[in-house]
Amino acid sequence: MNVRWRPGLPWFRGHRRGLLRSYPTVAFDRPAVLFGAATHDIGKIAHPGELSGPGSDYEAAGYELLLAQGIDERLARFARTHGCWDQPDTKLDDLLVSLADKVWKAKRVPDLEQLVVARLADATGEQPWQTFLKLDEELDRLAAGADHRLDFQNQYPVAA
Template sequence: MTRTSLLLGALHDATDPPLRPLPGEAAELLCRLAAPPRLAAHLRAVHDVAHQLADWLARRHPDLPFDREAALFGAATHDVGKVLHTGELTGPGSRHEEAGRELLLEHGIGPRLARFAATHASWADEAADSGAGIEDLLVSLADKVWKNKRVPDLEDLFVARLNAAGGRAAWEEFLELDELLTALGEGADARLAFQASYPVR
């Protein structure tokens, strides 16, 4: 199979359980950039988890100011900088973060949507500066939970933002979020297998 057909497969193949497709603009951008198929599969898995988190947020906190479109686009493009730093698809590294933001800006994506490429891994720094919105935290959370990784400090920060916005007890917020994250974690093996079925190059 060609790289293009593998990329299109990562973006559109049916999965079990089903993974939602990426937003059209994000999928088109990945095709224009000839993104590695594994990157596209990863972004699709994280986007699907972000979608489930956003649905939960809308049900539990319907009055919370939340830019759903931005968060879902952010989840769909958060690692786009790995197009330039492919070694970070299989190993550690942070060069893709700012590179991804710059790449999105260069391709006409505004700062409101491009920021997630830079903020998804720096949520602790952003929070210390009070710059991380609930959207940024949701993308960061999705980028962990897709593979069933739990990060207590991130979850506590997310709960604190919900608590401040909704006025409900923090323990109630935590228990409901914990239940959701546990359920999402049960799909991690299938998402990891989907990602691994596509090559890096």
Template structure:
């Protein structure tokens, strides 16, 4: 597993992030890195800010340091809280935005980087979201000139392969306590 970016690790340490949150962010970051590697291979020259995606994947749920209850129950209060928390810690908007956009990917003006963080946050546990994947397929097809069905088939193969390790990832995350 790839280590989190040092800036993300420092933030999580400073905020005394729950171990389960850190484990989750590590897993999503690792899946995001795998998706980025695949994109580099399949779509050379694709304009994507890889370091932003990796930082976003490593911090997208940082608002759960404030709303710890959302580590074990559904909720979205962590999204605006995480965005504000990152901004208050001096993280630039271009990086802090992922805490707010990872759950609102259908919104207007969402960049490919936001979609990729959202995708990694779903696929790490083998969850597939048709609307999200369609948005990504559309962007990749427009960039490459390939037919959308062709792009979809390749993406589907990659996401299925990533989903094959979901049980291991879930077990890893769940072996970490919710509270310090």
């Protein structure tokens, strides 16, 4: 099978209904979010049992690993923060990485989605229900490919 994988979060690229198209004035650090989406689970290198089993030790391990490699804390933080999106001072960038992590595997988390909706609506002045409808449509579209992604991933199991 010839599979071409293109890195990044699809809703940030040129789709006709992406986050950038729907909310071009909302301030977030796109390169940082893309980096966070790509590296947030890197600590599973140190905790391979958490690749397919429960646990969150990999979060701190990933953060430390990235720092040890000279990655700036503002980028390394995603390894540590993507699982604790419900903290009071969570930035939109962190919420977007957390949301990408969930929707990649078609897991919809209403509380997380509501936080993102609230941030986007506040930033734009849009009614929250309008923001929700746009985000919901985009998340459904992205989640629709999860079975294929997870099947592909499961073809290459990693033994702990």
